[in-house]
Amino acid sequence: MIGIVFRLTLRQLIGRGRTLMMGLLALLPVLVAVVYRLGSQDTDQAEWAATVLFEGLIVTTLLPLAAVVYGTAVLGSEIEDGTAVYLLAKPVSRARIVAAKLLASWLATTVTVLVSGLAAGAIALAGEPGDGILLGFGVALVLGSLVYSALFVMLSVVTSRALIIGLVYVFLWEGLVNGLFAGTRLLSVRHYTLGVADLFVEAPERVFEAKLGALTALVLMAVVGAATTWYATRRLSRFEVGETT
Amino acid sequence: MTLYAGGLRSAFGLGRRTSAKVIPFALAVLAFVPALVQVAVGALTSRLDADVDLFAHEDYFGYVQIILILFCAAVAPELVGRDQRDRSISLYFSRAVSRVDYALAKLAALVSVMLVLTLGPQMLLFVGNGMVEDDLDGYLRDSWDLLPPILAGALFLSAAIAGVGLAIASFVPRRAYATAAIVGVFVLTTSVAGILMETADVSFARYALLVSPLVWEGAILWFFGARPDPGSEIRDADFHGAVYAVAGVVTILATTALTIVRFRRMQA
Amino acid sequence: MSAATVAVRDVSRWYGNVVAVNGISFELGPGVTGLLGPNGAGKSTLLHMLSGFLAPSAGEVEVLGESPWRTPGIYRRLGLVPERESVYGLLTGYDFVLLNARLQGLADPHAATRKAIETVELAGAAGRATKGYSKGMKQRVKVAAALVHEPEVLVLDEPFNGTDPRQRLHMTELFRRLGAEGRTLLFSSHILEEVEQLAERVLVIVGGRLAASGDFREIRRLMTDRPHTFTLRTSADRRLAGALVAHKSVLGVELSDGRLVVRTSELGAFARALPLIARDAGVSLHELRPTDESLEGVFSYLVNR
Numbered sequence: 001m002i003g004i005v006f007r008l009t010l011r012q013l014i015g016r017g018r019t020l021m022m023g024l025l026a027l028l029p030v031l032v033a034v035v036y037r038l039g040s041q042d043t044d045q046a047e048w049a050a051t052v053l054f055e056g057l058i059v060t061t062l063l064p065l066a067a068v069v070y071g072t073a074v075l076g077s078e079i080e081d082g083t084a085v086y087l088l089a090k091p092v093s094r095a096r097i098v099a100a101k102l103l104a105s106w107l108a109t110t111v112t113v114l115v116s117g118l119a120a121g122a123i124a125l126a127g128e129p130g131d132g133i134l135l136g137f138g139v140a141l142v143l144g145s146l147v148y149s150a151l152f153v154m155l156s157v158v159t160s161r162a163l164i165i166g167l168v169y170v171f172l173w174e175g176l177v178n179g180l181f182a183g184t185r186l187l188s189v190r191h192y193t194l195g196v197a198d199l200f201v202e203a204p205e206r207v208f209e210a211k212l213g214a215l216t217a218l219v220l221m222a223v224v225g226a227a228t229t230w231y232a233t234r235r236l237s238r239f240e241v242g243e244t245t
Numbered sequence: 246m247t248l249y250a251g252g253l254r255s256a257f258g259l260g261r262r263t264s265a266k267v268i269p270f271a272l273a274v275l276a277f278v279p280a281l282v283q284v285a286v287g288a289l290t291s292r293l294d295a296d297v298d299l300f301a302h303e304d305y306f307g308y309v310q311i312i313l314i315l316f317c318a319a320v321a322p323e324l325v326g327r328d329q330r331d332r333s334i335s336l337y338f339s340r341a342v343s344r345v346d347y348a349l350a351k352l353a354a355l356v357s358v359m360l361v362l363t364l365g366p367q368m369l370l371f372v373g374n375g376m377v378e379d380d381l382d383g384y385l386r387d388s389w390d391l392l393p394p395i396l397a398g399a400l401f402l403s404a405a406i407a408g409v410g411l412a413i414a415s416f417v418p419r420r421a422y423a424t425a426a427i428v429g430v431f432v433l434t435t436s437v438a439g440i441l442m443e444t445a446d447v448s449f450a451r452y453a454l455l456v457s458p459l460v461w462e463g464a465i466l467w468f469f470g471a472r473p474d475p476g477s478e479i480r481d482a483d484f485h486g487a488v489y490a491v492a493g494v495v496t497i498l499a500t501t502a503l504t505i506v507r508f509r510r511m512q513a
Numbered sequence: 514m515s516a517a518t519v520a521v522r523d524v525s526r527w528y529g530n531v532v533a534v535n536g537i538s539f540e541l542g543p544g545v546t547g548l549l550g551p552n553g554a555g556k557s558t559l560l561h562m563l564s565g566f567l568a569p570s571a572g573e574v575e576v577l578g579e580s581p582w583r584t585p586g587i588y589r590r591l592g593l594v595p596e597r598e599s600v601y602g603l604l605t606g607y608d609f610v611l612l613n614a615r616l617q618g619l620a621d622p623h624a625a626t627r628k629a630i631e632t633v634e635l636a637g638a639a640g641r642a643t644k645g646y647s648k649g650m651k652q653r654v655k656v657a658a659a660l661v662h663e664p665e666v667l668v669l670d671e672p673f674n675g676t677d678p679r680q681r682l683h684m685t686e687l688f689r690r691l692g693a694e695g696r697t698l699l700f701s702s703h704i705l706e707e708v709e710q711l712a713e714r715v716l717v718i719v720g721g722r723l724a725a726s727g728d729f730r731e732i733r734r735l736m737t738d739r740p741h742t743f744t745l746r747t748s749a750d751r752r753l754a755g756a757l758v759a760h761k762s763v764l765g766v767e768l769s770d771g772r773l774v775v776r777t778s779e780l781g782a783f784a785r786a787l788p789l790i791a792r793d794a795g796v797s798l799h800e801l802r803p804t805d806e807s808l809e810g811v812f813s814y815l816v817n818r
């Protein structure tokens with residue numbers, strides 16, 4: 001059952017406009033890395049790769065944008081279009097439906113950001129010891145995709161404005177508020193992701209340091225991921241169609 | 246034609262479902278929050294004779310920039326997309342309204358709404374600062390020359406954001422993607438411009454600033470006659486302030502033209 | 514009386530201050546029932562509650578013995594044809610029905626799909642993407658998707674929307690056949706002919722309330738206090754009119770177009786009195802026709818009541 005819904009969703013995700021937009025988005029870090037290599041490097045390559053490229057561009061911007069687009073598309077657009085009825089009017093558990101949708105969003109997001117990140121990172125770090133940067137951020141991106149996806153899938157079940165709310169969460173909460181009030185970082189997927197990266201990145205602290213400890217990050221990821229998925233399933237099993245005539 | 250702009254403004258700027266209005270409204274309120282905080286703090290500390298100035302006028306625009314971007318991203322696609330989807334666009338075009346007028350009217354509506362968010366908090370700040378001063382006349386005499394830059398900055402910022410937002414919304418029919426695209430464009434140009442400044446040769450990289458939201462900061466600093474912070478990209482780029490203003494105006498004109506062209510080509 | 518497959522007991526649904534469905538009760542068994550009412554009367558709301566897509570604010574809904582709300586298992590025996598046009602545009606008609614068959618967990622999804630597609634006569638177009646289907650074809654593929662698991666109960670929300678007369682005829686035949694097989698069908702419409710031609714039983718819903726239910730002739734009989742109108746062709750209209758006006762059962766007469774139109778409040782009394790009055794007046798009756806014997810007349814009376 002999960003497989004059927006999963007494959008169906010993937011087919012729907014590969015639309016011309018959306019794939020083009022994501023492709024361009026994924027290309028950006030690669031281009032930036034190329035520019036970096038062509039120019040004069042007076043900064044340490046590892047430091048640039050970790051702080052500027054991965055933390056500054058990929059985790060902060062690319063990852064959440066990709067996750068928000070895919071996460072709200074997998075279930076949100078079905079609900080908006082009216083095709084969700086065909087999935088729900090079936091003897092299939094709501095948990096399986098949510099799981100299938102989540103997996104599809106996770107796969108699409110991970111492919112987008114991982115390919116982009118690894119390519120850009122490899123270019124930036126060429127000829128230098130990686131200090132575990134590629135590994136660390138690779139794992140972090142995979143896990144971050146999952147938690148972001150879970151969050152946005154849940155939002156798209158709860159509200160029809162999931163996309164803009166997701167964007168407000170990412171750029172206002174994780175962007176502005178987290179910067180101003182350190183405590184709010186406990187509720188920030190961005191910082192969980194950075195925390196996980198820190199686990200593998202062996203570079204000294206001047207190169208890269210996450211604000212959240214790795215263990216804290218992993219635990220919170222598990223909690224947030226499980227809680228949002230559980231809530232999404234609960235809301236989906238109480239799904240009500242809006243008033244038409 | 247001007248009547249039409251006014252009519253469109255009320256029809257689309259405010260006439261949406263309640264649930265859809267929540268987010269723009271919430272964002273609008275957030276834009277005022279720092280000003281409120283400043284005024285409140287000022288009122289509390291005035292008794293202590295301290296001079297608390299959390300937000301300078303010229304910096305305020307920078308703080309609320311993301312809120313303005315998110316607001317535009319939420320509202321612009323609604324403004325444009327609804328007509329396209331409902332096909333009521335044919336109705337508008339079949340009347341004696343030229344497509345140019347239609348595009349301009351939409352733009353005017355969006356800019357006006359955004360002006361509330363840009364000018365409003367600034368005026369609150371201005372008036373609030375004045376109220377905690379003992380010498381109101383003196384304050385007004387000293388500070389009245391802040392008003393032109395405030396006005397210019399608010400107008401410039403509103404038009405710049407609205408112009409880009411509306412252009413993107415008119416090219417991306419599906420509402421959700423338009424929203425994501427608007428946020429994406431603004432955020433990514435800022436990030437990339439910043440990265441390039443650090444990464445590549447400054448004399449070339451600084452041109453990247455001119456196509457990014459950093460233009461707004463540069464222009465506003467120039468309006469206020471203030472200096473950029475040390476270490477900021479604007480300081481490093483070392484352009485004359487007017488360059489930013491010109492770049493901004495060019496962007497506004499270009500995006501408006503794009504929007505008009507888009508509407509002219511559109512199938513009714 | 515056969516066991517009811519669908520039972521609704523004092524069901525209401527409100528949204529804030531707006532009451533969409535107000536205290537409706539009825540029971541359905543095998544056969545075809547039509548839900549008739551103007552737009553906004555609450556038909557879709559009721560159907561959503563019956564198909565598990567809306568919870569009632571009050572009252573109980575029972576389909577095949579259980580409440581459909583939050584009971585995904587019920588969809589093994591319940592089929593739904595939703596009102597909205599959109600289907601998975603990228604899939605072919607065949608693949609769309611196959612998807613539904615697979616999600617139902619059928620043992621042989623392909624066989625079921627083929628059968629369903631043949632039943633709705635869509636075999637020719639089944640290989641094309643549904644994106645390119647006409648409205649009528651989309652309706653048919655939706656019906657096929659709802660039939661693929663041979664449900665006992667079938668709920669259809671405005672199934673004739675967008676179908677041309679030929680398609681409507683074919684679907685009416687299909688639904689009649691399904692009803693005869695012992696399935697329970699409930700469909701909604703705001704168009705009288707559709708309901709008149711197909712439904713064995715009619716539920717008239719107006720303003721969220723059940724205005725009437727039963728065979729539409731039964732509905733007429735229920736309303737003996739409703740004024741009936743007859744058109745007569747006689748040998749001497751004017752003389753008969755004068756005689757009739759005096760009778761207590763006659764509300765009014767009208768002479769128009771060479772016909773005599775009589776409005777009466779008491780059907781039985783009028784029917785008995787008319788021949789006698791005519792004979793005494795020396796008038797021959799050539800033709801007597803009820804003017805409003807149709808669902809139309811019934812409906813407009815109920816709506817305006």
